[in-house]
Amino acid sequence: SxxxxxxxxxxxxxxxxxxxxxCSYKTxxxxxxxxxxxxxxxxxxxxxxxxxxxxKHSGRLRVTLDTSKKSSSLLITASRAADTASYFCATVxxxxxxxxxxxxxxxxxxxx
Amino acid sequence: GAxxxxxxxxxxxxxxxxxxxxxxxxxxxxxxxxxxxQFPKQSLMLMATSNEGSKATYEQGVEKDKFLINHASLTxxxxxxxxxxxxxxxxxxxSARGQGRDTEAFFGQGTRLTVV
Numbered sequence: 001s002x003x004x005x006x007x008x009x010x011x012x013x014x015x016x017x018x019x020x021x022x023c024s025y026k027t028x029x030x031x032x033x034x035x036x037x038x039x040x041x042x043x044x045x046x047x048x049x050x051x052x053x054x055x056k057h058s059g060r061l062r063v064t065l066d067t068s069k070k071s072s073s074l075l076i077t078a079s080r081a082a083d084t085a086s087y088f089c090a091t092v093x094x095x096x097x098x099x100x101x102x103x104x105x106x107x108x109x110x111x112x
Numbered sequence: 113g114a115x116x117x118x119x120x121x122x123x124x125x126x127x128x129x130x131x132x133x134x135x136x137x138x139x140x141x142x143x144x145x146x147x148x149x150q151f152p153k154q155s156l157m158l159m160a161t162s163n164e165g166s167k168a169t170y171e172q173g174v175e176k177d178k179f180l181i182n183h184a185s186l187t188x189x190x191x192x193x194x195x196x197x198x199x200x201x202x203x204x205x206x207s208a209r210g211q212g213r214d215t216e217a218f219f220g221q222g223t224r225l226t227v228v
Contacts, residue, residue, distance in 0.1 A: 033217070040203070040222070041222065042116075042118070042205055042219040042222050043205070043219040045216040045218065088156070098144050098161050098163070099146075099161055100217055102158070103155060105155050
């Protein structure tokens with residue numbers, strides 16, 4: 001089952017611009033994670049943000065979490081062509097479940 | 113980050129045969145492993161969650177007799193697609209996580225299964 005819904009579904013920008021992707025989810029969570037996937041490959045973990053955290057940074061990545069709105073955003077600053085990939089949010093629900101459930105993803109294209 | 117090795121990366125099999133996909137955590141103990149299926153240009157659909165030494169928990173709509181999951185050790189989980197049919201053709205991805213739900217999951221490179 002899908003938990004998160006990312007928007008936009010596709011985003012095309014120029015190198016150097018910032019890219020913002022959003023994720024909304026439906027149930028209470030323990031944490032939310034962002035992953036990146038290059039075409040036809042496995043996923044790479046980017047950032048994990050816990051339900052009691054509001055913002056996290058890692059290099060050019062900034063993630064925010066608003067549990068009252070059940071939403072998160074991923075900002076990539078000063079984008080590069082190499083950032084072209086699909087980006088997914090995934091949630092671990094609150095409670096005993098071990099699940100890691102993915103949203104639909106945003107396809108980001110960074111044009112040189 | 114930690115390494116998860118998934119094999120094979122590609123497999124073509126005949127309809128009616130079974131295919132086994134292996135997922136190994138190379139440098140950490142994977143308390144929990146996940147198996148996903150991904151259709152072209154779509155997200156990952158969780159098939160099942162398995163904890164070492166116990167039976168896998170399958171998601172609704174996933175046939176446990178068709179997709180056999182074994183997680184016999186802390187470093188290895190296998191997914192066997194039994195009596196494969198063309199509609200089982202897909203990209204299958206495994207993921208492994210250490211103890212605790214606040215730990216990140218590491219992903220294998222995926223297996224492209226084509227059933228002819």
